[in-house]
Amino acid sequence: xxxxxxxxxxxxxxxxxxxxxxxxxxxxxxxxxxxxxxxxxxxxxxxxxxxxxxxxxxxxxxxxxxxxxxxxxxxxxxxxxxxxxxxxxxxxxxxxxxxxxxxxxxxxxxxxxxxxxxxxxxxxxxxxxxxxxxxxxxxxxxxxxxxxxxxxxxxxxxxxxxxxxxxxxxxxx
Numbered sequence: 001x002x003x004x005x006x007x008x009x010x011x012x013x014x015x016x017x018x019x020x021x022x023x024x025x026x027x028x029x030x031x032x033x034x035x036x037x038x039x040x041x042x043x044x045x046x047x048x049x050x051x052x053x054x055x056x057x058x059x060x061x062x063x064x065x066x067x068x069x070x071x072x073x074x075x076x077x078x079x080x081x082x083x084x085x086x087x088x089x090x091x092x093x094x095x096x097x098x099x100x101x102x103x104x105x106x107x108x109x110x111x112x113x114x115x116x117x118x119x120x121x122x123x124x125x126x127x128x129x130x131x132x133x134x135x136x137x138x139x140x141x142x143x144x145x146x147x148x149x150x151x152x153x154x155x156x157x158x159x160x161x162x163x164x165x166x167x168x169x170x171x172x173x
Contacts, residue, residue, distance in 0.1 A: 021052040021061075024148065024170030028067060032081060032114065034126060035159025041073040041081035043114075047166060051092060058097040063090045063106070069114075078119045086112035086154075088132060106134035110154045112162060128162050130155040136166075144172045 026047040033040040051063035069083035090108030110132040117123045136150030148168045155162040 020058060020172060021050070022170050022172050023051075024049045024168045026148070026150075026166040026168030028164050028166045030083060030154075030165075031161075031163045032075075032083075032128075033161040034075075034081075037076060039076045041075040043069060043073045043081055043083050044071040045069050045083045045086070045164075047164075047168070049168075049170075059094055061092045063092050063108070064088070065090070065110075067112075072117070075116060080117045082115055082117070084113040084115055084125070086110060088154075090132070090134075094138070100140045102138045102140075104136050104138065106132070106136070106150075106152065108132055112154060128155040128157075128160055130157045130160075134164075138170070146170050146172070 026049065028045040028047045029042060030045060031040055031042050045067040047065055047067040049063055049065045051061050053061040065088040067083065067086040069085065072080040072082035075081040088108055088110040090106045092104055092106050094104030095102045108131075109129070111127065111129040113125065113127050115123050115125050132152055132154045134150055134152030136148055138146045138148050140146045148166070148170055150164075150166045150168075152164045152166070154164055
């Protein structure tokens with residue numbers, strides 16, 4: 001079901017091509033709390049995003065994201081957790097493009113793959129998927145560049161919790 005939703009979102013992006021778009025690169029600090037432990041880890045990732053606007057005021061749009069893990073963190077004394085990769089498709093709503101500081105909200109779906117490496121050399125993978133909600137702010141630097149700061153609840157299901165805090169550099173086209 002998750003893959004079908006991501007494919008549908010990807011397929012709809014060409015329909016949005018008559019409006020402007022944006023692309024960005026974010027540094028992401030995640031907090032991952034798996035349901036099978038009371039511990040948490042804070043691995044990092046690099047996130048690529050691409051979006052297109054539905055309207056000329058750039059208040060409604062669609063966005064796709066791909067994240068690749070950059071660093072692991074200790075989950076427990078004998079285990080390190082790392083993000084392998086994650087994907088997401090989102091609808092985005094924000095204030096008009098005439099404002100230099102623009103708050104925004106996101107709603108969509110995310111799928112994250114992680115690996116836990118144990119001291120004895122073995123490893124185990126866990127995948128997380130859920131409806132994701134985010135809030136952020138874009139700050140205009142130039143007409144075509146902006147900086148973003150964002151908090152997203154990626155997963156909150158069945159005891160699993162994943163949150164992201166991202167800082168990014170983006171460009172409009």
